[in-house]
Amino acid sequence: MTDVRVAFPEPCGEQWDQMAPRGCNRHCAACDTEIHDLAALTADEIEALANSGEKVCVRAHVAEDGTVATRSASSSGKRRVVAAAVGASLSLAACQTAGEPRVTPLYTVSGSFGWGTGDRTVTLTRWDGQSETKRVQPRREFHFGNLHEGSYVLRLESGCADPIVQEIEVGPAHINVGEVNFDSECIIVGVMQPAARSWRG
Numbered sequence: 001m002t003d004v005r006v007a008f009p010e011p012c013g014e015q016w017d018q019m020a021p022r023g024c025n026r027h028c029a030a031c032d033t034e035i036h037d038l039a040a041l042t043a044d045e046i047e048a049l050a051n052s053g054e055k056v057c058v059r060a061h062v063a064e065d066g067t068v069a070t071r072s073a074s075s076s077g078k079r080r081v082v083a084a085a086v087g088a089s090l091s092l093a094a095c096q097t098a099g100e101p102r103v104t105p106l107y108t109v110s111g112s113f114g115w116g117t118g119d120r121t122v123t124l125t126r127w128d129g130q131s132e133t134k135r136v137q138p139r140r141e142f143h144f145g146n147l148h149e150g151s152y153v154l155r156l157e158s159g160c161a162d163p164i165v166q167e168i169e170v171g172p173a174h175i176n177v178g179e180v181n182f183d184s185e186c187i188i189v190g191v192m193q194p195a196a197r198s199w200r201g
Helices: 043-050
Strands: 004-011 020-022 025-028 033-037 056-062 082-085 107-113 120-126 131-136 141-147 150-158 161-170 175-180 186-194
Touching: 004 043, 004 056, 043 056, 043 082, 043 186, 107 120, 107 150, 107 161, 120 141, 131 141, 161 175
Parallel strands: 004 082, 033 056, 107 175
Antiparallel strands: 004 186, 020 025, 025 033, 056 186, 107 141, 120 131, 120 150, 150 161
């Protein structure tokens, strides 16, 4: 049996715990919509819901490896896995500032993100408050260049985990913080749809 792949293009800020129960699901008063709890459904039921052609709002419990919590099927056989392709809309918003004029000597701060769900946001803030933000996909590197020597704060964020904040001293050498992994899971409330076939988890 093949895995089920779903996407969550429209996550929202409504709180599941504040919604009125409706069987295994809940009712969202803000948009007068029933929210389906994917943890109470099997992979087959989730696939049918995603392929229904209707706008479907769900609550999804997504692990850091991209798998969605589901109910085990009662029939015997290999368990199907539901994998989430979470879009960049889950990433935290951040502002970008104009680049610093080129300086000598040049220093860099770099690193990479490990496996995860959704884009990451990494912000480097200088001692005077100036900052630069980059949005980076999982399993991709980030790089800040053209930096003055001095004290910086590196803030690494995921849509599904507490931010990681590091104070670093730039110079007299380049800095590589290595691979960053967020040991957390994500709970999404929002619209679900089938993921594109070309997506690779």
